[in-house]
Amino acid sequence: MIILAIDALEYSLVEKFDCNNLKQEYYGKTDISEFSEPRTMVLWSSFMTGKNMEREILAKGDKEMWNTKIELKDTFFNGFKNPRIIDLPGFNYVKEHHEQERVLLKNYFDAKTDEEKDKIRKAYNNLAFEHHRRIKQEFSAALNDDHDLLLGYFSVADVVGHLNFGNRTMMKMIYRDLDEIAGSIKDTYIVLSDHGMEKLGMFGDHSGYGFWSTDFNELENPRITDFAGLIKEIQV
Ligand SMILES: [Zn+2]
Numbered sequence: 001m002i003i004l005a006i007d008a009l010e011y012s013l014v015e016k017f018d019c020n021n022l023k024q025e026y027y028g029k030t031d032i033s034e035f036s037e038p039r040t041m042v043l044w045s046s047f048m049t050g051k052n053m054e055r056e057i058l059a060k061g062d063k064e065m066w067n068t069k070i071e072l073k074d075t076f077f078n079g080f081k082n083p084r085i086i087d088l089p090g091f092n093y094v095k096e097h098h099e100q101e102r103v104l105l106k107n108y109f110d111a112k113t114d115e116e117k118d119k120i121r122k123a124y125n126n127l128a129f130e131h132h133r134r135i136k137q138e139f140s141a142a143l144n145d146d147h148d149l150l151l152g153y154f155s156v157a158d159v160v161g162h163l164n165f166g167n168r169t170m171m172k173m174i175y176r177d178l179d180e181i182a183g184s185i186k187d188t189y190i191v192l193s194d195h196g197m198e199k200l201g202m203f204g205d206h207s208g209y210g211f212w213s214t215d216f217n218e219l220e221n222p223r224i225t226d227f228a229g230l231i232k233e234i235q236v
Helices: 011-016 040-049 054-059 062-067 095-110 114-142 156-164 168-183 224-235
Strands: 002-006 026-031 083-086 149-154 189-192 196-200 203-207 209-214
Touching (some): 002 168, 011 026, 011 168, 011 196, 040 054, 040 224, 054 062, 095 114, 114 156, 114 168, 156 168, 156 203, 189 224
Parallel strands (some): 002 189, 083 149
Antiparallel strands (some): 026 209, 189 209, 196 203
């Protein structure tokens, strides 16, 4: 089983750019209405544990949210013999890297001049694309290894989207690339996003639904917490 976990993959853009490998045979929106806000860390944590983790994570205080680290035994990954999970928030992602992104994002909004903002935006995008290339390579290599579960987490659509969602050329390039990654998978896979993204001028903000696709099952408006059980079932 392969899971393509894509942060902020927006349903309407998958449609618009006609990303057939991301869509597969069956696709749609996930229902995340049980959560008070579409928060990345809360949603992926809820995905891997199969239960709503919002209260637990928020109880730790906002600042600690990015330090969330769920143990293998508390996730559905534990039901696999040789799982490989790449860069997933709340589990094993490279915290230092994602922190760098958040610092640049903050600097961007703190910057006083357009010139300064431009410079920071470029550095921010470069950092995100560089990380994306690294994860893409790691994922592609892992496809050839003998894993009964492989999950690759791709943050580029979210990170770049926050400052560039109004830039359709850039977003199209990212969606094409993600679609190509999906196209390179020869096995059965699930595409899943935590939430989508909506346009706020040049910027992007999280939207109130996620995205899913499979080539084996029509799912009726699934919740992100349904996938743990669903994937375990398929495995049996
Ligand atoms: Zn997210």
